[in-house]
Amino acid sequence: MYSQEFKTELKKCNIFKIKSPKGGHYNDRFELNAIIEAENEAQLLNYLERLGVCHTVHNEEPKQWCPPPIVLNGTKKWIEYNAQCECFGYKTCVHIGTTNLTIEFNFNSDNLYEVSINDLKRAVEFEKTLKLNGFVS
Numbered sequence: 001m002y003s004q005e006f007k008t009e010l011k012k013c014n015i016f017k018i019k020s021p022k023g024g025h026y027n028d029r030f031e032l033n034a035i036i037e038a039e040n041e042a043q044l045l046n047y048l049e050r051l052g053v054c055h056t057v058h059n060e061e062p063k064q065w066c067p068p069p070i071v072l073n074g075t076k077k078w079i080e081y082n083a084q085c086e087c088f089g090y091k092t093c094v095h096i097g098t099t100n101l102t103i104e105f106n107f108n109s110d111n112l113y114e115v116s117i118n119d120l121k122r123a124v125e126f127e128k129t130l131k132l133n134g135f136v137s
Contacts, residue, residue, distance in 0.1 A: 009120040015136055016107065016123040018115055029113040031106055032123055036135050038101040041070040041077075047103060048081065050133065053094055055081035067096045088129045090122055 002010075010018065015034040038044035048055050058078040061069070069076040083093050093106040107123045110116045130136045 003117070006117050006120065009117060009124065012124045013120065014127055015130075016105075016120075016127065029108075030115050032108055032115045032119050034105045034107070034123070034127070035097075035102050036105075036130065038103070041072045041101065044070065044096070044101045044103070045072070045079075047135065048079070048096075051085075051087040051094075051103070051135075053081055053085050053087065053103075055079055067098045070101070088126070088133070090126045090129070092126075 013034075015036070016032055017034070019031040019033050021029055036047065038047055045057065056079075058066070058080060059075070061078050062080055064080065066078040066080050069078045071077070079096060081094070081096060083095060085092065085094055087094070087105070090107075091109060093108075095104045095106075096102070097104070105126075107119050107126070108115060109119055109122065127136070
């Protein structure tokens with residue numbers, strides 16, 4: 001199904017994985033995803049800032065949907081964010097975890113339903129950037 005070049009490039013990925021469609025779901029697709037985890041709420045906010053994810057921290061629950069609140073210094077905070085963003089010059093779609101302190105990256109760029117060799121090459125370079133900036137080891 002995949003070319004040898006595709007498989008070789010995929011092996012270079014450490015945190016990015018291909019998520020296969022489950023079948024039978026609307027907009028079901030192949031995705032190239034990676035997740036980084038923060039140790040605490042303050043680190044999650046720091047990660048968003050350093051990654052360049054446009055976000056606003058609210059002291060009260062906003063009218064628009066946001067992930068469940070985090071507790072920072074004993075106070076509930078809601079994070080509103082723009083999922084479509086550019087992190088270190090790489091266009092991506094991000095999602096903040098709803099049950100844990102994670103940031104998920106989706107690197108499908110050419111086609112929302114398939115993962116391309118270009119997506120993999122970008123992911124490999126992005127992983128290097130994450131490592132250089134201390135997000136992953």
